[in-house]
Amino acid sequence: AQSVTQPDIHITVSEGASLELRCNYSYGATPYLFWYVQSPGQGLQLLLKYFSGDTLVQGIKGFEAEFKRSQSSFNLRKPSVHWSDAAEYFCAANNAGKSTFGDGTTLTVKP
């Protein structure tokens, strides 16, 4: 079955530290891949997407993600986290128009 797994339910990092959020997918073929962020009381915001080509994708708010076919992963990174990055992060995959979200990772930022 097609699935998206975010292994970390909750991550805490200090402000200014680097961040990596993990995402693994299980699909027969490489799906389109996405990262969204959801701040409390708000809808989701698309951070970045991967369709094909360059495996390092740049997004908004200083985020980037790297697609690794061998590991079926699409991990999200940021070199220096800001307090405003505290939110819920969702990885998603889309294959043939069928979209699946991971369960999300809650990011807490310590001052």
Add this chain to the structure above:
Amino acid sequence: DTEVTQTPKHLVMGMTNKKSLKCEQHMGHRAMYWYKQKAKKPPELMFVYSYEKLSINESVPSRFSPECPNSSLLNLHLHALQPEDSALYLCASSQAGVQPQHFGDGTRLSIL
């Protein structure tokens, strides 16, 4: 600024009431979506409209009835809802019906 606008932001209704959720976008997107999101969970797809036609219905109960009057508007009509339908309802849009690009801030629905 949110480019997808949802009204109302909050809605409390009884199980016998009829109400509607509204969603509007002016980005020229041709696909619009309704999602349901429970607390601490990812959004669950309910419906997708592509070029004003219903293209996906994820086996949603008939007490939820979507409507797309034109390419900018999307409604979700609610009737005889159950307490378990209490959730955040999100509208989204995209240029094509592949994956939502822009989400509204949602309507928080409570069923008494």
